Amino acid sequence: MKNxxxxxxxxxxxxxxxxxxxxxxxLKDQYYYTYESLKPVNIIKKAFGQMTQSSEFRGNVLSNVIGIASGYLTKKVLVGSTHNPVKRILGTLLQFVITNVVTKKTEKTIDNEMLRD
Known part of the structure; x- marks a missing residue:
């Protein structure tokens, strides 16, 4: 019995x-997972990954890129590479205005497209 x-x-x-x-x-596995997920590089990568998944973010980036490119090209075509300070200032103002107008217009267009889908 005792046995x-x-x-x-x-x-x-x-x-x-x-x-x-x-x-x-x-516990060791969980510690390693937590340690890795709290590294600043991984936090930034995760946050950036979540932002790029957002269709709103992609639409904003796209409209900004289109706006900036349009403004830059307009300035280069109309002003060229001049050394006249007045033309350079006017070219920069024109670039700023064109960039803002195109960006706002493309944002509205992209928003309308996203609402249809």
Whole structure:
């Protein structure tokens, strides 16, 4: 009878040790995962990944790129590469105005397209 209780206790101890080893491995895995996810590089990558998934963000970036490119090209075509300071200032103002107008127009167009879908 005493031998049976001792065997049962030893088996229970062995099971608890196995459980403890398994939980220690899980804890180490969770620690590593948490450590990696809290690195600044990974936080930034995750945030940027979430932003790029947003169709609104992509639409804003696209409209800004189109606006900036339009303004720059307009300035280069109309003003060229002049050394006259007045023409350069007027060219920069023209670039600013064209960039803003095109950006706002493309934002509205992209928003309307997203509403239709």
């Amino acid at each position: 049976n209780h001792t065997t049962t206790l030893k088996e229970a101890i062995q099971l608890l040790k196995l459980k403890q080893d398994q939980e220690l491995l899980e």
